[in-house]
Amino acid sequence: MLNIYVSAGAENWADxxxxxxAALARAGIAARMSDAAPDPSAVDYIVYAPASGLRDFSPFTRAKAVLSLWAGVEKIVPNPTLTMPLARMVNNELTEGMVEYVVGHVLRHHLGMDAHIHGQDGTWRNHILPPLARERPVAMLGLGELGAASARALAALNFPVMGWSRSQKEIAHVDCHAGEAGLDHVLSRAQIAVLLMPLTPGTTNIMNARRLGLMPKGAVIINPGRGPLIDDEALLAALDAGQIGHxxxxxxxxxxxxxxxxYWAHPRVTVTPHIAADTRVPSACEKLVENIRRGEAGAPFLNLVDMARGY
Incomplete structure (x- = not known):
């Protein structure tokens, strides 16, 4: 009988x-679950979210893994007491949601939809066609699970997609770049940039005044990744100057x-309340149970975090 400690906050425990x-039962895994502070030496797996109060992992000497409910792990990785494997949450529904958000907002800006949605004033203006997708370069900054899937979806719509990541990637129909020079190259050509990088010391404020200034005048930024990827003051200044269009x-x-x-009152900013993609409970449970099954079978865990890299 396995002991699983769900240290993820009262709301997650309820969900x-x-x-x-039920997912454990379907997999034939006998387990006790609790959200109460257990005997740490008896815990086999920790299902975790930083919203819980757990900060010291060192007493959990028997635990085979910490299974995060979050895709992002920047609030977990810096913990020096976390010495057992950490797996982040990746599931198909989260990826689907992110792809839909990214494609929707890229198309919104590409087609200039706001002018018609908010411009119903009785004036029939000159008919101005937007460019075709193949004439609108898009940058995908971050080519992990979510970024790669979003890049492929945009490329399938005929956008010229340039990808950037810390290490060189190869993705069909995506022009991939890496390194500082690669980032400058991508930004200097992108009329729309989507930010889906992990948050690390190297990516904090990566979209600063210099990099925003590299983009074509009037370019669009879409950030469903991590808030601190953007230098907020630099972005507001670039929006005020018209360097960034939206x-x-x-x-x-x-x-x-x-x-x-x-951001709330700025005419060139759209705020959405962290809804681009979220973990869906039923499919997330299947992923958690699969990693528990793997742990018991001695198989490699899925979606292991490289603690040195931070993602």
Missing amino acids: YREPLA ATLDVFRTEPLPPDHP
């Missing part, structure tokens, strides 16, 4: 308790975004 128990932002340094934050 996951029954579906996770920013669609789903993630922020402080969430919920404070009511007095300048």
